[in-house]
Amino acid sequence: MNSQLRIHILTLFPAMFDSPFKHGVIARAIAKGLIELHMLDIRNFSSDPHQRVDSMRFGGGPGMVLRPEPIAAAIESTGNDRHVIYLTPQGTPFTQHHSERLSALNNLTLLCGRYEGIDERIRSLYVDEELSIGDYVLTGGEIPAMVLVDSIARLVPGVVGKEESVKADSHSSGLLEHPHYTRPRQFKGLSVPEVLLSGNHANVKLWERRESLRRTLVTRPEMLQDLALSQDELDWLLEAEPKAARVLQKKSK
Ligand SMILES: C[S@@+](CC[C@H](N)C(=O)[O-])C[C@H]1O[C@@H](n2cnc3c(N)ncnc32)[C@H](O)[C@@H]1O
CATH class of the missing domain: 3.40.1280.10 (SPOUT methyltransferase, trefoil knot domain)
Structure with a gap:
């Protein structure tokens, strides 16, 4: 071959x-x-x-x-x-x-x-x-x-x-990847987010997308400069990370 x-x-x-x-x-x-x-x-x-x-x-x-x-x-x-x-x-x-x-x-x-x-x-x-x-x-x-x-x-x-795991990696999609969790469900007082245990695929996808946006905004905000965000995503970021998201609000005006 x-x-x-x-x-x-x-x-x-x-x-x-x-x-x-x-x-x-x-x-x-x-x-x-x-x-x-x-x-x-x-x-x-x-x-x-x-x-x-x-x-x-x-x-x-x-x-x-x-x-x-x-x-x-x-x-x-x-x-x-x-x-x-x-x-x-x-x-x-x-x-x-x-x-x-x-x-x-x-x-x-x-x-x-x-x-x-x-x-x-x-x-x-x-x-x-x-x-x-x-x-x-x-x-x-x-x-x-x-x-x-x-x-x-x-x-x-x-x-x-x-x-698909390569495509979802940080930088391939233009964003940093969302957090990952595995067993056990409880570790030193910290639990796995409830949504990941829910079995609801659509909610898991929404959580992953939002956490990916949040992580990128907090650590590498410049990566979001050229990314088209929906109004829902922008609103969510403004609520979740008000200080960091202000720069995006300015851009969307
Ligand atoms: C000591 S460096 C030479 C640096 C060179 N005198 C300069 O100022 O640009 C020796 C070799 O290490 C490699 N190298 C050093 N730093 C690198 C970097 N940040 N990225 C890629 N290659 C690097 C290059 O192949 C380079 O020829």
């Missing part, structure tokens, strides 16, 4: 990927052949007798830069249908929308930098997209690559058993 998504990870430290994908959902997806992960050691593409892949910067200054030749050779080995992503703190912040788009591709090449980063000419000649996992600087692109793989792979059809 041909996998739906091949991912090549170009790194100086392929052994870092030994463990993260040997567990849970992603390990099962690999075992089922739904996704393929190929770790390529950039050093293996170096023509230097000592397999050196970095050099001092032109112009001077501290820190080494990854040379372009081995990276170019490694990228070229990943196939012509590749989509090359360079992980960099200078990139566009990675979101669920990126994940959704990238999970529909067949061949992703993730390039992990180290030291001061990579020679700029690789960015000009080979990189299709630059993504960051947040406004902070890590020592290498390996952990960001793991973040992308984990998030993208779970959206590949068949990887997560119930696709």
Whole structure:
């Protein structure tokens, strides 16, 4: 069976990927052949007798830069249908929308930098997209690559058993997900909301939608800016969270 998504990870430290994908959902997806992960050691593409892949910067200054030749050779080995992503703190912040788009591709090449980063000419000649996992600087692109793989792979059809659960996840629907409860019904004096025990499907759905709106409003109000709320939803939020919901009231005027 041909996998739906091949991912090549170009790194100086392929052994870092030994463990993260040997567990849970992603390990099962690999075992089922739904996704393929190929770790390529950039050093293996170096023509230097000592397999050196970095050099001092032109112009001077501290820190080494990854040379372009081995990276170019490694990228070229990943196939012509590749989509090359360079992980960099200078990139566009990675979101669920990126994940959704990238999970529909067949061949992703993730390039992990180290030291001061990579020679700029690789960015000009080979990189299709630059993504960051947040406004902070890590020592290498390996952990960001793991973040992308984990998030993208779970959206590949068949990887997560119930696709509706993926659609309801935070950020997929444009909202944060509502709270969840399981057994026992009582825990350290706190009970499960009565409606969830009622067996009334319509009331459960209404509760989930409202709590999802409430949670988003309280912790990530900016996410509601572009979302069309019904008058009922707006009225409910104004009653449940009067202070936080005032900003929405202003917007709807
Ligand atoms: C020490 S960083 C280099 C930072 C670079 N000198 C700069 O100021 O933009 C080394 C490598 O880690 C990776 N990296 C660090 N922080 C990252 C982040 N927030 N998101 C994605 N990749 C990151 C990149 O691949 C980068 O080439």
